Amino acid sequence: MRTSSYFRPHRLCCLLLGALLPCFAAAVEISAPDAHAVAPPQGVVAGTLTVDGQKTPLRYAYARRPAVDGSDIYVILSNQALDDAHLAQFIDGHAGGTKKLAAVLFAIDPATPKKWQSGFISDGEIAGTAGFTQIGGSEPAIANGRVTGRISLHNQGAAHERSFLVNFDAPLDAPSAAAKCGAAALGTFSRLSGVWNIERWSAEEGAADGSSHAASYSGSLRIDERLAADQLHATLHIVVGRGIADIDEAATLTCSNGKAHLQGAVMPETPWAPDSIDLDMHADRLSGDGADASGHEQHIALKKIR
Numbered sequence: 001m002r003t004s005s006y007f008r009p010h011r012l013c014c015l016l017l018g019a020l021l022p023c024f025a026a027a028v029e030i031s032a033p034d035a036h037a038v039a040p041p042q043g044v045v046a047g048t049l050t051v052d053g054q055k056t057p058l059r060y061a062y063a064r065r066p067a068v069d070g071s072d073i074y075v076i077l078s079n080q081a082l083d084d085a086h087l088a089q090f091i092d093g094h095a096g097g098t099k100k101l102a103a104v105l106f107a108i109d110p111a112t113p114k115k116w117q118s119g120f121i122s123d124g125e126i127a128g129t130a131g132f133t134q135i136g137g138s139e140p141a142i143a144n145g146r147v148t149g150r151i152s153l154h155n156q157g158a159a160h161e162r163s164f165l166v167n168f169d170a171p172l173d174a175p176s177a178a179a180k181c182g183a184a185a186l187g188t189f190s191r192l193s194g195v196w197n198i199e200r201w202s203a204e205e206g207a208a209d210g211s212s213h214a215a216s217y218s219g220s221l222r223i224d225e226r227l228a229a230d231q232l233h234a235t236l237h238i239v240v241g242r243g244i245a246d247i248d249e250a251a252t253l254t255c256s257n258g259k260a261h262l263q264g265a266v267m268p269e270t271p272w273a274p275d276s277i278d279l280d281m282h283a284d285r286l287s288g289d290g291a292d293a294s295g296h297e298q299h300i301a302l303k304k305i306r
Helices: 082-091 183-189
Strands: 011-014 044-049 052-059 060-064 071-079 102-107 116-121 131-137 142-144 144-156 162-170 194-206 212-216 219-226 231-239 247-256 259-265 274-279 285-292 297-304
Touching: 011 274, 044 060, 044 071, 044 247, 044 259, 060 082, 060 162, 071 082, 071 144, 071 162, 082 194, 144 194, 183 247, 183 274, 247 274, 247 285, 259 285, 274 297
Parallel strands: none
Antiparallel strands: 011 131, 044 052, 044 162, 060 071, 071 102, 102 116, 131 144, 142 144, 144 162, 194 212, 194 219, 194 297, 219 231, 231 247, 247 259, 259 274, 274 285, 285 297
16 A cells, blocks of 8 residues: 555644634625636645534635735635635635635745645634644645645634644646647547546555555546536545555546546545546546656556446
């Protein structure tokens, strides 16, 4: 199994400062996302947000560059798909009128990513992390036009107890014009939704002593939501075998350079390094090569079964 030690011992801190944003930001009514608007580029997230014991899975990841050089980069992880209008309002500190919204907002110093703050977004407020806060995981990283992080946080405020446990990978920019798929590739990409059986997955697998050996896996890929004309959401169900529990890896597929690029994320405590694979697209076949986050090479072939 491609193990990765994500979490170091928790750092403990008592924060009595007013965190990222006012604890009760002004509510601003925002209309629902326009179904015909161009969707902002999305990343992938695996994780949950828990408020007063109620746990909500987070499914969508967005990153935004600062409007002014030197100011913070923002990452929003949400249980709902968001358009640019919502993202801009939340970054400006205004909670929107989006029903049943649960999201986490990060503000990250691009010069020193270890300097970051977080906030909690709900239907009518954006709350900071004033109170007693525990933080664990790795610091956010900004590289190759992407923001990544594997972070846990638990906050006991005056009125609410909030926590999140997330692993995210979000692009800062939309794909370049040169990388965008042409009409033929987009047509094939548009028909990928459904369930795909993993016919073959050969990989390098890391061991605790730092060595690697050949391994193989089985499972399925369920492509379950269209995020944009050139982007899909999926879940990769991985059967490792050998008495090891199956693993579910959240993923986005993005049509780029005529291929479907799969970018994965797993829950932070999962002993699995997320995958990044470029897939050749055919009517009922996907196949390609890539690597996991630890650099171990992967080759996968899938067949559509429904």
